[in-house]
Amino acid sequence: MHTLLKTFLKNRTQLTEDSIEFICSHFTLRKTRRNQILLHYGETCQHYYFVNKGCLRLYTINKDGLETSRFFAFEGGFGTALPSFIEHSPAFEYLQTIEASELLQISRADFYTLVDTIPQFGLIYRQILELGFITAQKRIYGFQGFDALEKIRWVIQHQPDFLRRVSNKMAASYLGLSPSTLSRLKAKL
Amino acid sequence: MHTLLKTFLKNRTQLTEDSIEFICSHFTLRKTRRNQILLHYGETCQHYYFVNKGCLRLYTINKDGLETSRFFAFEGGFGTALPSFIEHSPAFEYLQTIEASELLQISRADFYTLVDTIPQFGLIYRQILELGFITAQKRIYGFQGFDALEKIRWVIQHQPDFLRRVSNKMAASYLGLSPSTLSRLKAKL
DNA sequence: CAAAAGCATTGACCTGGGGCAACGTTTTCA
DNA sequence: TGAAAACGTTGCCCCAGGTCAATGCTTTTG
Numbered sequence: 001m002h003t004l005l006k007t008f009l010k011n012r013t014q015l016t017e018d019s020i021e022f023i024c025s026h027f028t029l030r031k032t033r034r035n036q037i038l039l040h041y042g043e044t045c046q047h048y049y050f051v052n053k054g055c056l057r058l059y060t061i062n063k064d065g066l067e068t069s070r071f072f073a074f075e076g077g078f079g080t081a082l083p084s085f086i087e088h089s090p091a092f093e094y095l096q097t098i099e100a101s102e103l104l105q106i107s108r109a110d111f112y113t114l115v116d117t118i119p120q121f122g123l124i125y126r127q128i129l130e131l132g133f134i135t136a137q138k139r140i141y142g143f144q145g146f147d148a149l150e151k152i153r154w155v156i157q158h159q160p161d162f163l164r165r166v167s168n169k170m171a172a173s174y175l176g177l178s179p180s181t182l183s184r185l186k187a188k189l
Numbered sequence: 190m191h192t193l194l195k196t197f198l199k200n201r202t203q204l205t206e207d208s209i210e211f212i213c214s215h216f217t218l219r220k221t222r223r224n225q226i227l228l229h230y231g232e233t234c235q236h237y238y239f240v241n242k243g244c245l246r247l248y249t250i251n252k253d254g255l256e257t258s259r260f261f262a263f264e265g266g267f268g269t270a271l272p273s274f275i276e277h278s279p280a281f282e283y284l285q286t287i288e289a290s291e292l293l294q295i296s297r298a299d300f301y302t303l304v305d306t307i308p309q310f311g312l313i314y315r316q317i318l319e320l321g322f323i324t325a326q327k328r329i330y331g332f333q334g335f336d337a338l339e340k341i342r343w344v345i346q347h348q349p350d351f352l353r354r355v356s357n358k359m360a361a362s363y364l365g366l367s368p369s370t371l372s373r374l375k376a377k378l
Numbered sequence: 379c380a381a382a383a384g385c386a387t388t389g390a391c392c393t394g395g396g397g398c399a400a401c402g403t404t405t406t407c408a
Numbered sequence: 409t410g411a412a413a414a415c416g417t418t419g420c421c422c423c424a425g426g427t428c429a430a431t432g433c434t435t436t437t438g
Contacts, residue, residue: 060330122311134276140325141257147424148424148425178426357417368416369396370395373417
């Protein structure tokens with residue numbers, strides 16, 4: 001059950017088998033259905049999730065009812081509503097699994113206890129933050145000045161499975177395009 | 190010379206006077222001119238900067254020669270080309286002071302030594318990362334679905350001094366608008 | 379397993395905001 | 409301090425990509 005998570009941990013730091021077991025023991029399995037919502041807008045996020053199977057999506061709905069996808073985590077990735085989780089404040093976003101999924105979840109309290117007591121785990125958290133920061137920057141700034149076609153080429157290049165895995169509608173809302181435009185342009189390669 | 194930095198540190202954690210002095214002793218003063226470039230595209234960023242006076246800008250120039258401003262740090266703020274600094278790799282951006290400025294700079298090596306040896310400083314770094322992450326998210330996702338006028342209202346609301354302090358051109362490149370559009374819309378309040 | 383709801387695709391039409399250029403003002407620097 | 413360069417503003421034109429709607433396909437659910 002914790003195989004994938006253990007691999008994740010081993011790939012990032014030197015940790016003894018015992019520490020790894022100890023860390024893993026704080027993660028519990030949660031099975032979810034397609035389109036199941038884990039966190040509603042306005043709720044405070046209490047868990048960090050590791051995706052064992054399936055896919056986690058972070059999104060918002062603006063005042064006009066328009067959905068915007070912010071982030072997707074697939075197998076082997078971590079995800080949560082980070083601003084809410086960090087600041088312990090109501091989220092301005094939703095968290096859902098877009099497929100039937102298996103998540104390993106850890107509570108906020110346990111998470112920060114591990115961060116503060118196991119230096120290696122603190123390091124992993126720092127890496128997650130650093131990487132998250134960099135990835136977000138790259139996506140955003142990489143997109144700056146891109147037209148619709150360039151954005152599509154960009155995802156195909158950087159996340160080859162993305163368009164296959166995610167619905168046209170969600171992909172469009174991630175790229176900041178209308179579903180029609182994405183559909184039209186995909187038809188032209 | 191280190192007054193502002195000390196205030197910054199004191200506001201964020203409990204640190205003894207000695208630790209604060211010790212931390213500050215690693216920051217050296219650097220005076221720069223208007224439009225002086227501190228880091229060129231392709232160079233590896235070796236310093237973290239604290240702005241004592243003036244303003245630091247992070248920007249890129251794309252293949253068509255178009256400038257995009259990514260981030261501004263004013264008095265009392267930290268700034269650097271974070272992806273390059275973190276990954277110790279060539280930057281895909283420039284760093285400059287857009288006014289004559291006084292910066293307190295710390296070398297990458299010293300910075301990470303402090304992070305690793307003074308837990309409180311590690312905590313401050315974590316806070317900077319968390320905050321940077323959240324701020325970036327808010328700016329980006331806050332802008333999603335905003336039209337030009339809404340973006341302008343957003344900065345006026347959240348960074349009232351910004352439009353006054355920064356040239357029309359730079360503000361436009363930060364907001365993802367053309368200078369003409371920004372100019373036109375400012376005229377209509 | 380059939381009705382209903384949701385999604386993808388595509389055509390017709392429309393518009394926000396970008397590009398370009400002209401002109402006045404401000405900044406730069408020899 | 410004066411010529412040159414850079415910037416801000418504004419008018420005119422145009423197009424990438426949005427909205428809306430029709431059609432057919434796929435998924436959901438009672």
